[in-house]
Amino acid sequence: MRLHRLTVSAFGPFAATQEIDFDALSRAGLFLLRGQTGAGKTSVLDAVCFALYGGVPGARQKPGVVLRSDHADPGTLTEVTLDLTVAGRRLEVTRSPAQQRPKKGRAGFTTVKAASALREYDARTGAWRALSRTHQEVGKEITELLGMSREQFCQVVLLPQGDFAQFLQADAEQRARLLGRLFDTRRFAAVEERLAELRRGAEARVRAGDERLYATAQRIAQAAGPEGAPPLPELRPGDPGLATAVLIWAAVARTVAAERRDIAERALTEAARRQRTARDALDAETELARLQQRFAETRKRADAVGEGRADRDLAQALLDADRRAERVQEALALRDTAARQDRGAADACAAARRPLPADLADAGAEALTAAERTVREELGALASARAAEAREAEISSERAELKRQLNADEEAVREAGSWLEGWEERQARLREAIEEAQAAATRAERLAGLREPARRRLAAARARDASAREAAEAETRALAAARAAATAHETWLDLRERRLRGMAAELAAALRPGAPCAVCGATEHPAPARPAAGHVDPAVEDAAQAAHRRAEEARRTADDACTRVREAHAVAAAEAGEAPVADLADELERLTREHEAARAAAARAHPAKEALDRAEREYRDRQDAKRQAERAVASRTSQREALDREQANLAAELSRARGASSTVAQRAADLEGRAALLAAAADAVRAADSAASRLKDAAARLADAAFRDGFDTPAAAAAALLDPPARRDLQQRIDAWQREAAVVAEHLAEHRADGAAARPPAETAAARAAHEAAEDALRAATTALAAAGERVTALAGLSALADAEARSLGPLRAAYDRVAGLAALTAGTSAQNERRMRLESYVLAARLEQVAAAATARLQHMSSGRYALVHTDARVGQRRSGLGLEVVDAWTGSARDTATLSGGETFFVSLALALGLADVVSDEAGGVRLDTLFIDEGFGTLDDQTLDEVLDVLDGLRDRDRSVGIVSHVADLRRRIPAQLEVVKGRQGSTVRLRTAPLD
Structure with a gap:
């Protein structure tokens, strides 16, 4: 196209x-x-x-x-x-x-x-x-x-990079939705649905046969009576093994009915043994359920730890970058100091040159030093007289300053002595405040220990009162359920007895002239029995029996609920005692108030200690200051006497040096000022040169240090530095995750809970039902012998019927197992499907593998042979597999998840994926040529080298006679790509302009 x-x-x-x-x-x-x-x-x-x-x-x-x-x-x-x-x-x-x-x-x-x-x-x-x-x-x-559909066209011709960046970081389900739109895999989904329909049909047929068999089993149970057979198997219609379990159970029922006549005297002992066995099994199942629940809770915590691993790894990466940046921090500080010194030296040099004459304004340090030397040679002749004159002036100022310092030292001696007089009283007050705060801290710890038990007692008291009300309501419901169960049981027994009395009429209804009687075999029926008034048919008896079972189940449920509520009430009452809720709430409030007051008082301990430390330091400082001031008074007195003698000698010397003139000091001052300016300028020039050299060295060392620690620029190293609160927060998050992971690992390693989790789920309900049945059997053992004889004949006929139904059920279940296995295999739920891949996902995985291979050809060019995109069908956690993508880094030889790619890497990897997908989809569509492609924004994340490589790959598409349009804001692309279509917006709407030369 x-x-x-x-x-x-x-x-x-x-x-x-x-x-x-x-x-x-x-x-x-x-x-x-x-x-x-x-x-x-x-x-x-x-x-x-x-x-x-x-x-x-x-x-x-x-x-x-x-x-x-x-x-x-x-x-x-x-x-x-x-x-x-x-x-x-x-x-x-x-x-x-x-x-x-x-x-x-x-x-x-x-x-x-x-x-x-x-x-x-x-x-x-x-x-x-x-x-x-x-x-x-x-x-x-x-x-x-x-x-191609519109969705396929938008993916393979318009190449929206944002969608492919999301595709790289998506999970298997999200990738399946996108690939499913691009590659028509509905036929494979239809195969999955058809197999599921066949499985449901076969399951319905098996369930119907199981229901017939189960109905026969119920009739056997009815014929055997409550004491003539063990409880029905726990399996229900549709469960594997139901036929075998029913036949075994029916055989047991027949055997029990036949043997009851011989073992009646041992029935009570056997029933008691069964009751104890059922009780032990119930206890074992209850303990197993508790351990399995604990293991499940630990697994949830383990999942939470796994979900937090990404945050922990990110925090660790930030800390690692901060530690590396700390090694660069010293070089960074040296560079900043050198920059500041360079700016200061340059400013000082400019200021020093300003007062110089024009011929020396741009002179170097050596020229300035030579000029200074000349001035100072001229000044040498006046050095002695000038120094004497200057010294005379200095002595006057020194004497005045010495007098001021002497007065200040004497005042310091008096002030220090005054402060030291009240030291002991001040020290006692501060120590008393510290002791009071420490006592408050002890009181706060004691109150904190009392407050938590008080809070638990209050919560237990509230639970105690609530559970008391619930226990009364549960007892009422349990009593009503027991009465309803007793009524239903009596109704069923009454209907059953009435039906047995009219059984002859029920058998007579099935007689036909000439047909043998099912009881005596006679073909003549001179006086068949007629149904009496109020005759009960089997449907009415079955309905009454079902109502009785429902009532019994409701009674057991109500009893269990009542027991649980009573246990909860007992636990709460044992912890809370008899104290009213209001009293416990008042006690908790009082403890809370006292604890807060004690904490507030204890908080003053630290300021009090700091005040004492400051006072003790001041005490030592005052003592030192007093001693120093006393020594200074004596020293300055001696200095004043020495100055008086020196001033007299200088007056005589100056008198001889000046003679009749008074211009020596003025002349010396002029020469000295000029020499000082020259010296300052020379020093400033040398300082500026030295500062510039130091700045250059510091910048070079900083760049080397940043590169050695893995940073592209010194600015990147500075950006990686964390402040102490952020560093502590990241470390605390990592430590918290590791502690939780350790706790979870310890719990998962516990032998009892781990072993319980490996076993099938606890069947407490079945064990409880078996235990209750055993107790019922124990109570009914004394009356079972009378009904055993008449049950043997009925059980033989019903067992034969159950055997015939079980034989007819075998082919149906074999067909169901075969279809169900195929359906589970294609749906990804079969144990044989190790990677939990659906049939549609398997096909999409093959397509994704083709896309990854096509994308790698361009990705390796874009990344200079470093990266390759590979498909993986490895499972992640409990999720299904088949649509995973990994990036193989040739530099390290390792594979990593596509979600770890940087912004620029994500762009050119997603671009390669988009181009590869365009090739595969076009081939899938019948090999349609895609001569014009458009690539959306994303080039701004690439560096210059990578951008050149990406553009080289795109330019190479012309080998297949393709043209590629890039949609981008990146300014550098205007220079690199001569052919441009510019869209210009204005107040009256946008216009387009075609350019064939790059913009400067």
């Missing part, structure tokens, strides 16, 4: 008619579709999809979405025309949606229906020939030629 020309009018953001020459763009092979946000780049792709399929891609295809441009003139109709070549045929598709246009010559609007038209270019005549003007025919023709 190759696009030639697209014309849009009043469509999306395009108000006027816009024409796009794809032939001009395609000649370059690779072209760029660019424009400002909202200009209408995506609308160009929408127009292509609308022309072909009458709808736009993805989320934009929603009810209420208007395709017509809001900028268009009311008289301009919305229309899209696409000129393309597909399957060797040159076609032109024109479509317009339903829209409003102004009425001709009148006010208001009229509705224009949606329209479609298809034309084909005849190369022999050079003219266009109309093919169809109906939506259905145009849509059918385009779909058959392309071999």
Whole structure:
């Protein structure tokens, strides 16, 4: 498929008619579709999809979405025309949606229906020939030629990168939905559904046979009587093994009925033994249920630990990056210090040069030093006189300063002595405050220990009162259920007795003239019995027996509920005692108030200790200050006397040096100032040079340090640094996860719970039923002997009937097992299907493997041979397998999940996946050539080298005579891709411009 020309009018953001020459763009092979946000780049792709399929891609295809441009003139109709070549045929598709246009010559609007038209270019005549003007025919023709639905076209021609990035990180079910839309796998789903229907039909037939067999078993149970046979098997119609269990049970019933006459004297002992066995089995099943429940709870915690592993790994990665960044932190600080010093030295150098004369303004450090040396040589002759004159002035200021310091030292001695006089009293007060706070902390710990038991007692008291009410209600319900069960039992026994009395009439009803009697074998029936008034038929007796069983089950349920409520009440009462809820609530409130007050008082311990530490430090400082001030007073007194002697000597020397002149100091001051300026400037120049050198070295060391620790730039290392709270938070999250994982591992390793979990689920209900049946058998053992003889004959006939029904059930169950096995295998629920793959998923996995192979060919080029995309059918946890993807890193030789890819890696991997999927889907569609492709945004996540490699792969598509359009905002692509289609937005709507040279 190759696009030639697209014309849009009043469509999306395009108000006027816009024409796009794809032939001009395609000649370059690779072209760029660019424009400002909202200009209408995506609308160009929408127009292509609308022309072909009458709808736009993805989320934009929603009810209420208007395709017509809001900028268009009311008289301009919305229309899209696409000129393309597909399957060797040159076609032109024109479509317009339903829209409003102004009425001709009148006010208001009229509705224009949606329209479609298809034309084909005849190369022999050079003219266009109309093919169809109906939506259905145009849509059918385009779909058959392309071999793709709209969803497939949007995936393999428009290549939306965001969808494939989500596809990389999706689970198996989400990938199955996308691949199912692209590859028509409905026939395999139909096979699964057909097998499921066959399984349900076979199951229904087996269940019907089981129900007949189970009904016969119920009749055997009825004939055997409650004491003539053990309880019916726990299996129900549809369960495997029901026929064998019923036949075994029937044989047991016959044996019991025959042997009851001989073992009646041992029946009570046997029944008591059975009762004890059932009690032990019930206890064992109850303990097994408790252990299995505990193991299930531990498994839930283990699942939660597994779900939190990703957060823990992310936190560990952040901590690792922070630790590596800490090794770079010192170099970073040195670089910042060097930068600040460099700026300061440069500013100081500029300031030092400002007062210099013009001939020295740009001089170097050596020239400035030479000039300074010259000035100082000139100053040397006046050095002695100048120094004497300066020293005389200094002595006057020194004497004044010395006097001020002497007064200050004497004042410091007096102040320190005053403060030290009240030290012991202040120290006692601070220690008393600390002791009070420590006592409050002890009291708070004691109250905290009392508060939790008080809270538990209060909760238990509330549960005690609530369970007392529930126990009364449960006892009432249990009593009512017991009465109902007794009434139902009496009704059933009465009906059964009445039916037995009229059994002769029931048998006589089946007699036919000439047919032998089922009882005596006679063919003549001179006086058959007639039903008496109130005769009970089998249906009425069966209904009464069923009602009796339901009532018994309701009684047992009510008794169990009553027992549970009583146990809960006993536990709560034992913990809460007899204290009222209000008293316990008041006690808890009092403890809470006292605990909060004690905590508040204890919180003052730390400030009190700090105050004492500060006071003790001040005490030591005051003592040191007093001693130093006393020494300073003595020293400064000696200094003042020395200055007096020196001043007298200098006065005599200056008198001799000046003679009659008074300009020595002035002359010396001028020369000194000039020398100082020169020296300062020379020092500033040397300092600036040194600071620049240090900055360069620090920057180089920082770059080396960042690279050694795995950071691309020093800024990346600085960004990886964490503040202490964030670092502690991450470490605490990791530690919490590890503690929970350790606890879960310890619980899972417990031998008893693990062993219980490996066993089948506990059948407490069955064990309880067996125990109750054993107790019933014990009570009824004394009356069973009388009814045993008459039951033997009835049991023989019913057992033969059950055997015949079990024989007819065998072929039905064999057929059901065969169909059910196939259905479970294709549905992915069979134990033989180790990877839990459905038939449809198996087919999609093969398609995904083809896509991964096609994508890898381009991915290896994009990543310089580093990455390969492989399909995996490994299971993840308990989820089904078959649609997994992994990235193989040739640098490390390891495979990792696609969800771990970075932003740039995700882009070019998803791009390779999209191109590979385009190849596979086009081949699946019959090998349709896709000569024009569009790739959506995502290039901004790539570095320069990877971008070059990706563009090289896309440019290589021209080997298959393809043209590729890139939709992107990346500015660098404007320079790299000469052929460009620019969408320019304006107040009157968007326009398109074709460029064939890159922009600067």
